Amino acid sequence: PVDVYLPRYRWLPGEGPATTITVPDPPAGGRATVRIVDQWADGYRLRLVDHQAAFDRDGIYGDPGSADYDDNGWRFMLFGRAAFEAIRTDDPPVDVIHGHDWHACPALIARDRWYVDDPVLGRAATVLTVHNLRYHGSIPPHATAAMGLPVGDGLDLLADGIERADLVNTVSPGFADEARTPEFGGGLDGSLRARGDRFFGILNGLDTEVWDPATDQTLAAPYRAADLAGKIACRADLLGRVGFDPGDPGPVLGMVGRLDPQKGFDLVTEAMPALLGLGARLVVLGAGDATLVDRLRQLARARPDRVALNDAFDRDLARRIYAGSDLFLMPSRFEPCGQAQMIAQRYGTPPIVHATGGLRDTVVDEHRNPGLGTGWAFRQATADGLAWAATQAIDCYRLGGQGWQGVVERAMALDFDWRRGAATRYVAAYRRALELRRAPGRSR
Secondary structure, eight states: OOOEEEOOOOSSOOOOOOEEEEEEEEEGGGEEHHHEEEEEEEEEEEEEEEOOOHSSSSSSSSSSTTTOOOTTTHHHHHHHHHHHHHHHOOOOOEEEEEHHHHHHHHHHHHHHHSSSTTTTTTTEEEEEEEOOOOOOOEEEEGGGGGGSOSSSEEEHHHHHHHHHHEEEEEEEEEHHHHHTTTTTSSOOHHHHHHHHEEEEEHHHHHHTTTOOTTTTTTTTOOOOBBHHHHHHHHHHHHHHHOOTTTTOOOEEEEEOBBBBBBGGGGHHHHHHHHHHHHEEEEEEEBBBBBHHHHHHHHHHHTTTTTTEEOOOOOOOHHHHHHHOOOOEEEEOOOOOOOOHHHHEEEEEEEEEEEEEEHHHHHHBBTTHHHHHHHSSSEOOOOOHHHHHHHHHHHHHHHHHHHHHHHHHHHHHHHHBBBTTTTHHHHHHHHHHHHHHHHHHHOOO
């Protein structure tokens, strides 16, 4: 049995069976009242921690377009302790506490400080998955008292969690290697190296029933590797929706993601003259950095026949881009794993990626591995590098024939199924964490 705890943010449902508990909370005079709202998902129970003062806000970590909330340390310590108190009230046997990123690190602190001898929580192993080393959860000295901790030099929550967890992983073996270096470690490379083999990578996966072009009801037509006629219909449908000429044979480059320099969107804007010179068209779906949105909007205004931008969150359009594009752009400067490149390959849309982290682990470069590739990769995170890789990909696309067909078929044949891959590795990690936790004379 698995319980998943999340804060009940303003836009999440508040209906369902609820339990009211009291939680240690220094700012509230010692105790706070919290509701735990249960929702049932696919094989697990989702438990939403409902506390309006902490989570009923416009943003998640900060108001849109502004800095992080000053009281994030208090908010996520309250969240962690509420989860623990709910677990104790439920009183199940708990084997593993699995946290994600800095937001779960206050819970790891709380477990070691207040629950280490608890009969329910004390023997549980702890696993911390780090998805993004760029964000640490830095807490200034004056804010630690609200967490029930001594006022000292402040806290780097992620660093603290990395030191406390029985095991630490990130979401691809490639990024685990990179994270041990100063270039990619976000200032925590030393802490990660110090964990030795207790820090490792587990490659992300996909729900291949959710992401399947043969059954995707959003698409204009279904298709599979053995019969790509439906993909041609999906291409025409996408081009018609974004205002492009469906009869134009120019290659269509799709891009879906958070508009952020980390994701390489700025490289795309810099490379656009070269991409347009190759006859390419670009369809972008994403929201985020205002400067990047403005640059892409200017390009779309200047060349509405060649550049389309939708700066909003649109699940259906994302699926249509994966299916209707000829090639998929993912030029991230760094990428712990990413799933967009996996989805694109499953939908028969070979990706063009920067060879970093999980992108390097999941895309085989056709240029360096002729006849074996599932996409194209460039080594240097520059506009010139992106344009070079796009040239190789577009040349292959235009030549068509068995060369292009082979790339598409190999991409669609990749198996990123979560159940057959990542899930089995996490179960093995849980077992190892339990052995470490319960070993006589254990040490970190």
